Amino acid sequence: MKVKTLVFVVTSLVSVNFAFAAAPTSADTASASSCVVGNPQSSPAYQATQWYRDSAERNAIYREVFLMGQMRVKEMVKHQHLKKHKWGVVFDIDETLLDNSALVKDQTIGQCKPRTATGFSEFAMTEVSTALPGAINVTCSIQKMGGYVTLISNRDGGYVDPKTGKSLLTATEENLKKQGICYNQILLASNGNGNKNPRFNAVRSGKYPQGMVYSAKLPAHPIIAFFGDNVQDFPKLTQAEMIKQNPNGKAYDVFGRHYFVLPNTTYGSFQGNPFQ
Secondary structure (H helix, E strand, O other), X not given: OOOOOOOOOOOOOOOOOOHHHXXXXXXXXXXXXXXXXXXXXXOOOXXXXXXXXXXXXXXXXXXXXXXXXXXXXXXXXXXXXOOOOOOEEEEOOEOOOEEOHXXXXXXXXXXXXXXXXXXXXXXXXXXXXXXXXXXXXXXXXXXXXXXXXEEEEEEEOOOEOOOOOOEHHHHHHHHHHHHOOOOOEEEEEEOOEOXXXXXXHHHHHOOOOOOOEEOOOOOOOXXXXXXXXXXXXXXXXXXXXXXXXXXXXXXXXXXXXXXXXXXXXXXXXXXXXOOO
16 A cells, blocks of 8 residues: 655754754743742743653654654655665654653753753763654664664764763763664764764765764665754754745655654754744
8 A cells, every 4th residue: 555645844843953062042041040940830941841751742743753754764665676775764863762851851940050062961971861752663663674774963972971981972872772772873973063964975975084973884875764853954954944934835845755853842943043
């Protein structure tokens, strides 16, 4: 039975893959100034975080988007006669495969601390992030279909725990393995560069420039689908340009076909958009 392609766009929930790497925004300043320790509801981040952590809708959306993406990948493999290890799929990590909302709950809301890149790296080193609904099934299913699973994240590839000497790349691998998420390689950000396009190109070409942070090299192969919680998790797209586009226009046609967006209400580049 032919699977019909569905377009699923949640414009109010699209966010940056890893906003902790960016400079604090005005929203962070507001959160720190109005938040009262011991009164979680005083934090501007409370309601968004409550939805992300405690709603049935979030669970359903993750399951829905991952299932839709998995069916679409299966369809492409069949109709394009793709051979084993001759194609791949790219996933973001944070708020796409791993849930880091405990950091927001405990620090941003509980302790009224603004988010920082270092604070996120320290949290990630604890390896306590949990797999999001459907993340294990979709990644392992793609491997079983014969595809490579590449994880491209803007976690700080240069971060090393000053006490243990352990790298964030190693901690990320261990966290993913503990959670049962399947992958073939991980590429992290280097030198504070959050632009993922050079890393997408490295996967396609099989050429990994000096200084790029990765867990393994794979042979060159086409990427047939992308999954992320931010419009900037997808090739050549930016929040600033996409928010200007007609949501019913051609710019969004690729979503539900090759690009699949997961919801993240807790942080992101959407915070820089004008409120209308």
